[in-house]
Amino acid sequence: MDWYPLFNSLRIAAISTVLIFFLGIFAAYYVARLPRLVKGVLDVVLTLPLVLPPTVVGYFLLRLLGPKRVLGMWFLEVFDLRLTMVWYAAIFASAVVAFPLMYRTARGAFESFDVTLAHAGRTLGKSDTWIFWRVMLPCCKQGIIAGTVLAFARALGEYGATAMIAGYTPGKTATISTTVYQLWRTGDDAGAMRWVLVNLAISAVVLLCVNMLEKKDARPRRQAAPVSGEVE
Amino acid sequence: MGLSVDVHKDLGAFRLDVSFETESGQLTGLLGASGCGKSMTLRCIAGIERPDRGRIVLDGRVLFDSEAHIDLPPQQRRVGYLFQSYALFPNMTVEQNIAVGVREKKARRETVERLVRTLYLEGQEKKYPRQLSGGQQQRVALARILASVPEALLLDEPFSALDSYLKWQVELELSDLLSSFPGPVLFVTHNRDEVQRLCQQVCVLDNGRSQAVLPVQQLFQAPRTLSACLLSGCKNISRARAAGDGQVEALDWGVTLTPAGPLPEGLSHIGVRAHYIKPVDGPGPNRLPCTVERVVENVFSTVVMLSTPGGSQGFSRLRIELEKGRWPELADRDPLWLELPAGDLLPLTRDG
Numbered sequence: 115m116d117w118y119p120l121f122n123s124l125r126i127a128a129i130s131t132v133l134i135f136f137l138g139i140f141a142a143y144y145v146a147r148l149p150r151l152v153k154g155v156l157d158v159v160l161t162l163p164l165v166l167p168p169t170v171v172g173y174f175l176l177r178l179l180g181p182k183r184v185l186g187m188w189f190l191e192v193f194d195l196r197l198t199m200v201w202y203a204a205i206f207a208s209a210v211v212a213f214p215l216m217y218r219t220a221r222g223a224f225e226s227f228d229v230t231l232a233h234a235g236r237t238l239g240k241s242d243t244w245i246f247w248r249v250m251l252p253c254c255k256q257g258i259i260a261g262t263v264l265a266f267a268r269a270l271g272e273y274g275a276t277a278m279i280a281g282y283t284p285g286k287t288a289t290i291s292t293t294v295y296q297l298w299r300t301g302d303d304a305g306a307m308r309w310v311l312v313n314l315a316i317s318a319v320v321l322l323c324v325n326m327l328e329k330k331d332a333r334p335r336r337q338a339a340p341v342s343g344e345v346e
Numbered sequence: 347m348g349l350s351v352d353v354h355k356d357l358g359a360f361r362l363d364v365s366f367e368t369e370s371g372q373l374t375g376l377l378g379a380s381g382c383g384k385s386m387t388l389r390c391i392a393g394i395e396r397p398d399r400g401r402i403v404l405d406g407r408v409l410f411d412s413e414a415h416i417d418l419p420p421q422q423r424r425v426g427y428l429f430q431s432y433a434l435f436p437n438m439t440v441e442q443n444i445a446v447g448v449r450e451k452k453a454r455r456e457t458v459e460r461l462v463r464t465l466y467l468e469g470q471e472k473k474y475p476r477q478l479s480g481g482q483q484q485r486v487a488l489a490r491i492l493a494s495v496p497e498a499l500l501l502d503e504p505f506s507a508l509d510s511y512l513k514w515q516v517e518l519e520l521s522d523l524l525s526s527f528p529g530p531v532l533f534v535t536h537n538r539d540e541v542q543r544l545c546q547q548v549c550v551l552d553n554g555r556s557q558a559v560l561p562v563q564q565l566f567q568a569p570r571t572l573s574a575c576l577l578s579g580c581k582n583i584s585r586a587r588a589a590g591d592g593q594v595e596a597l598d599w600g601v602t603l604t605p606a607g608p609l610p611e612g613l614s615h616i617g618v619r620a621h622y623i624k625p626v627d628g629p630g631p632n633r634l635p636c637t638v639e640r641v642v643e644n645v646f647s648t649v650v651m652l653s654t655p656g657g658s659q660g661f662s663r664l665r666i667e668l669e670k671g672r673w674p675e676l677a678d679r680d681p682l683w684l685e686l687p688a689g690d691l692l693p694l695t696r697d698g
Contacts, residue, residue: 233394234433236420238447238494252437 138216164214168274207275223257378551393420426496447493600656635681
């Protein structure tokens with residue numbers, strides 16, 4: 115069995131998750147501070163990929179990154195880089211489709227953050243940057259981990275936009291999802307089944323990891339409470 | 347040297363117009379009902395909220411001046427703010443929380459150790475805020491503030507989050523600690539007893555407007571305004587108008603009274619505290635016949651509600667408080683004559 119689709123899917127999902135992690139957090143942080151009207155408009159634009167059919171996202175990406183389109187042409191001329199029908203083209207697809215999951219969960223976490231903690235930090239002489247990294251992010255850890263895992267899972271499962279912008283070339287752009295479709299289409303039912311099982315296994319592992327992370331986080335709380343012995 | 351505050355801010359529902367001055371080493375209470383702008387005043391001083399206009403000066407240092415376009419960020423104001431919820435960082439241990447306040451990195455270890463000792467937090471250093479009791483959390487918050495060497499302290503309802511049985515002890519500890527703080531301390535509360543026990547002077551806030559700063563004794567012995575009188579816990583207040591010759595017509599009680607002192611300009615109300623009212627045998631000056639409406643037995647006293655010649659509704663009623671055991675001999679009198687002693691009558695104006 116050729117394991118290339120597994121390797122390709124994992125690296126695409128991993129790279130897009132890293133991108134989304136930073137972009138999503140910073141978008142969430144800055145959008146929350148904008149005036150209401152701008153916030154409303156940006157919120158719609160940034161969440162749109164969540165509700166649009168992936169083929170529509172794929173269409174927009176092709177319009178933007180295709181070899182005869184603005185960005186695509188520029189990259190081709192300046193860096194001699196193709197942005198479509200190569201393995202890394204799928205990164206754009208899965209990043210755009212999975213971004214709203216990170217953005218929205220991070221924003222939800224930031225909105226439930228107690229602002230008096232930030233006020234306290236400021237009156238104690240701490241900079242906004244310090245407060246963001248040392249207080250706000252750790253306090254919103256749960257939401258951010260949840261968003262990251264969701265984004266990773268969504269990026270791993272991306273099919274529609276990926277098929278349009280990266281296509282299916284065995285050993286080059288094939289991912290698990292495009293392989294399942296290709297094998298099933300060509301009548302290789304057993305082959306498709308194998309990749310379905312692989313996909314199920316990965317998803318189960320991801321979800322197990324989430325559960326374990328949550329337990330690890332909860333443990334000190336439960337252990338420590340009886341030790342504290344509230345004397346007063 | 348001290349803190350001088352003059353801030354104005356339109357808050358939609360009401361306007362904040364607060365101005366007062368306090369001195370270093372003095373504990374000043376900001377007393378007012380909930381939602382009257384006390385916390386907003388503190389937030390303006392700390393730099394968390396920006397007033398529309400005004401001027402805030404701490405020990406000669408201008409923190410805010412709308413005309414000179416000075417608005418120091420909270421980081422540079424050196425004003426310690428004890429939040430109602432303490433605002434401890436939940437992701438940090440006690441000693442990490444305290445270390446956040448330390449501005450000089452070299453002195454971090456010693457400062458934290460010293461504050462842990464002075465605030466009775468030994469043995470709690472490695473714990474997280476959620477593992478501490480309310481009183482301990484408050485001491486950590488205070489330690490964190492003191493670590494940042496503030497030049498003024500702002501305390502926002504410091505006892506409201508504590509159980510009543512803890513309050514007493516925490517109050518004593520806090521008052522010891524505050525007495526050694528060199529700068530001005532502002533203490534926001536709606537509880538007059540806390541002001542009485544902790545503060546040297548008090549500024550009453552009424553619906554966003556500040557009144558003159560008074561020594562605490564004066565607020566309780568001789569409040570001059572209606573709101574100060576209400577906040578000082580006086581239960582018997584009647585609308586009033588001057589009737590000439592130093593006499594006052596108490597409209598709600600239906601009686602004309604003669605207070606001992608001179609009457610203030612713009613007299614609008616008159617008050618008398620429940621425990622100064624004396625039951626007497628018959629008519630006389632400053633006396634009125636009353637009818638018993640309700641009797642409430644407390645553990646150590648008896649509270650009696652009476653209707654006056656002015657009626658039996660709302661402000662027309664008088665409330666007296668008697669020692670346990672005195673009531674039975676008075677119970678069957680009808681009418682029951684009461685004297686409102688001239689020296690204990692409080693002539694009030696609407697605002698200061």
